[in-house]
Amino acid sequence: MIISVASGKGGTGKTTVSTNMALALGEKLTFLDCDVEEPNGHLFLKPKIEQVERVSIAVPLVDEAKCTFCKKCSDICRFNAIVVVGSSVLVFKDLCHSCGGCMVVCPENAISETGRELGTIEYGHRDAIRFVQGRLRIGEAMSPPMIKKVREATIPGELTIIDAPPGTSCPVIAAMKGTDFVLMVTEPTPFGLHDLKLAVEAVKLLGIPAGLVINRCDIGDRKVYEYAEKQNIPILLEIPFDRKMAEAYSWGQCIVEVMPEWKDKFKGIYRDIELHLEGLKETV
Numbered sequence: 001m002i003i004s005v006a007s008g009k010g011g012t013g014k015t016t017v018s019t020n021m022a023l024a025l026g027e028k029l030t031f032l033d034c035d036v037e038e039p040n041g042h043l044f045l046k047p048k049i050e051q052v053e054r055v056s057i058a059v060p061l062v063d064e065a066k067c068t069f070c071k072k073c074s075d076i077c078r079f080n081a082i083v084v085v086g087s088s089v090l091v092f093k094d095l096c097h098s099c100g101g102c103m104v105v106c107p108e109n110a111i112s113e114t115g116r117e118l119g120t121i122e123y124g125h126r127d128a129i130r131f132v133q134g135r136l137r138i139g140e141a142m143s144p145p146m147i148k149k150v151r152e153a154t155i156p157g158e159l160t161i162i163d164a165p166p167g168t169s170c171p172v173i174a175a176m177k178g179t180d181f182v183l184m185v186t187e188p189t190p191f192g193l194h195d196l197k198l199a200v201e202a203v204k205l206l207g208i209p210a211g212l213v214i215n216r217c218d219i220g221d222r223k224v225y226e227y228a229e230k231q232n233i234p235i236l237l238e239i240p241f242d243r244k245m246a247e248a249y250s251w252g253q254c255i256v257e258v259m260p261e262w263k264d265k266f267k268g269i270y271r272d273i274e275l276h277l278e279g280l281k282e283t284v
């Protein structure tokens with residue numbers, strides 16, 4: 001089963017939930033940190049990194065000696081990443097989505113591929129947990145290809161927990177797409193509700209079953225609860241605001257390490273997801 005842990009906005013406790021769930025389950029599973037712009041699952045799981053791999057995407061390299069400046073390449077590029085100006089072909093590597101279209105249409109075979117480094121992927125372990133994280137190069141904007149690469153580390157049939165990037169744009173979709181369940185983390189505030197609504201829309205478009213964790217459940221109001229009920233989204237865990245938890249977070253410790261009584265609650269999320277998915281199968 002693949003569970004993606006997502007939130008409409010940053011700072012709601014998405015990484016707290018994903019890392020605590022992984023640690024509470026403590027079994028053979030894969031943890032994928034797809035929050036590639038700011039991966040911080042490692043701060044809590046403290047894995048031993050065993051391998052680092054560079055990731056790059058193919059971008060065009062133009063041989064102007066062969067080029068007739070016909071503009072077919074710039075006409076096909078939806079991203080304005082290749083432009084013909086007089087007798088020069090300019091490639092804007094940062095805009096290129098590596099679709100290969102320009103290479104296919106070039107009648108002179110003047111375009112070949114070169115690599116643009118996106119960042120690195122780190123592989124390691126924390127006990128039985130297999131840990132994989134993507135780390136986007138500073139200043140790099142193209143995170144979906146990096147997220148796809150991190151997701152290639154999924155082992156079919158094994159439990160995988162994905163820490164998705166915050167928000168509701170392309171990187172989040174790349175992290176959630178094709179997963180079996182989306183666990184959304186929010187807080188009961190107007191900001192939390194606003195961003196939860198956006199996240200729910202995205203999850204609905206993808207057609208993935210979802211559940212909710214309400215963090216800092218004792219602040220704010222009941223509007224998030226009312227919305228979840230209306231949308232028929234099960235609430236799988238409520239985490240109160242707790243000084244001990246906040247201190248653990250600031251020291252890079254998981255809740256289940258400093259408050260072992262929470263282990264069963266985080267394990268329970270997984271059990272409830274299984275039951276929820278079984279229930280959905282029966283209603284089909």
Ligand code: SF4
Nearest residue numbers: 067069070071073106
């Ligand atoms: S399609 Fe090929 S030949 Fe035409 S402008 Fe582009 S690189 Fe040059």
Ligand code: SF4
Nearest residue numbers: 077096097099100102
């Ligand atoms: S590979 Fe695709 S995105 Fe990149 S320059 Fe060529 S057509 Fe544009």
